[in-house]
Amino acid sequence: MDFDLIIKRLYDVLRDKKRVLLIGHQKPDGDALGSTSAFYSWLKRDGKDAVLFCKDLPANQYRYLDAFFDYTNDENIFNSEYDAVIVFDSGDLVYAGIADFVGALPGSPILVNIDHHKTNQFYGDINLVDVEATSTCEVVTRFFETNRVLIDSAMATSLMTGILTDTSHFSNAATTGRGMEIAGRLVSYGARINEVANFLLKNKSLPILKLWGLALERLQKNESQDLAVTYITNEDFKRLGVEPNAVEGIPNFLQAVTGNAEAILVLHDKGDGTIKASMRSVSRDVAVIAKLFGGGGHKLAAGFTVEGAIRETATGFEVV
Ligand SMILES: [Mn+2]
Numbered sequence: 471m472d473f474d475l476i477i478k479r480l481y482d483v484l485r486d487k488k489r490v491l492l493i494g495h496q497k498p499d500g501d502a503l504g505s506t507s508a509f510y511s512w513l514k515r516d517g518k519d520a521v522l523f524c525k526d527l528p529a530n531q532y533r534y535l536d537a538f539f540d541y542t543n544d545e546n547i548f549n550s551e552y553d554a555v556i557v558f559d560s561g562d563l564v565y566a567g568i569a570d571f572v573g574a575l576p577g578s579p580i581l582v583n584i585d586h587h588k589t590n591q592f593y594g595d596i597n598l599v600d601v602e603a604t605s606t607c608e609v610v611t612r613f614f615e616t617n618r619v620l621i622d623s624a625m626a627t628s629l630m631t632g633i634l635t636d637t638s639h640f641s642n643a644a645t646t647g648r649g650m651e652i653a654g655r656l657v658s659y660g661a662r663i664n665e666v667a668n669f670l671l672k673n674k675s676l677p678i679l680k681l682w683g684l685a686l687e688r689l690q691k692n693e694s695q696d697l698a699v700t701y702i703t704n705e706d707f708k709r710l711g712v713e714p715n716a717v718e719g720i721p722n723f724l725q726a727v728t729g730n731a732e733a734i735l736v737l738h739d740k741g742d743g744t745i746k747a748s749m750r751s752v753s754r755d756v757a758v759i760a761k762l763f764g765g766g767g768h769k770l771a772a773g774f775t776v777e778g779a780i781r782e783t784a785t786g787f788e789v790v
Pocket residue numbers: 501502559586604605606636
């Protein structure tokens with residue numbers, strides 16, 4: 471079916487629904503949060519009884535989002551009856567962290583799937599999926615615009631969040647002209663783009679900045695592989711009192727520092743007996759290497775996870 475027809479059909483289907491459950495994927499990123507937050511604002515404004523669920527609550531840096539305090543991770547909400555359940559930014563229900571819950575929902579709510587992942591499994595009764603879109607927020611913006619739903623400043627700020635985070639602020643391979651045009655319209659609707667940048671790019675706590683410092687100080691070049699490597703151990707996270715996801719942003723930052731090496735590799739302990747390896751490059755295809763280790767990603771940004779832990783040594787580190 472034509473994408474605009476699905477957009478209109480979804481609007482018609484939702485019109486007479488009263489109780490709507492909105493779900494973002496587990497460990498929600500800016501796109502999962504921005505899309506659910508904007509959709510939630512619209513449904514509430516329309517007088518619906520909407521519930522916002524994520525298996526993990528939003529990280530504190532997203533507190534500028536309109537619906538930040540309305541997210542719940544209380545699994546008891548799955549015992550209630552809903553007329554519609556909408557899953558955002560999730561290629562499948564296992565990734566979303568809700569496969570068991572959605573399968574056991576009472577009544578038979580209509581299941582809606584709004585997403586942009588190429589791997590989407592089309593698990594919904596209605597699938598609003600555009601794999602060419604920068605983000606789920608871009609898909610939701612088109613849903614609102616096509617159906618002439620007023621996008622207010624708070625909704626525009628939420629939607630801008632997903633476009634900015636999924637394109638690494640218009641700098642990664644997912645960036646498209648259409649995504650930028652839609653972002654431009656969101657600014658005209660009142661999106662507070664500097665607020666998003668302030669909270670997501672510049673708003674780093676002292677412990678996280680110290681973590682960045684460690685990662686930068688430890689950079690070493692592996693001459694034979696033409697690779698710059700750095701690492702963060704479990705002890706580092708514990709000592710600084712930050713979670714392993716505090717590494718977020720370091721690989722992308724270092725991507726621009728590859729002038730002296732063809733690629734960079736950031737290793738960090740995940741605290742569960744595995745090590746996450748994030749690779750970045752501006753020329754070498756690092757996805758090929760990631761795939762050798764069972765991972766994946768894009769040509770210039772890829773990663774994989776291996777079993778083990780990182781230990782510091784006199785000259786650097788070792789994997790044990
Ligand atoms: Mn996304």
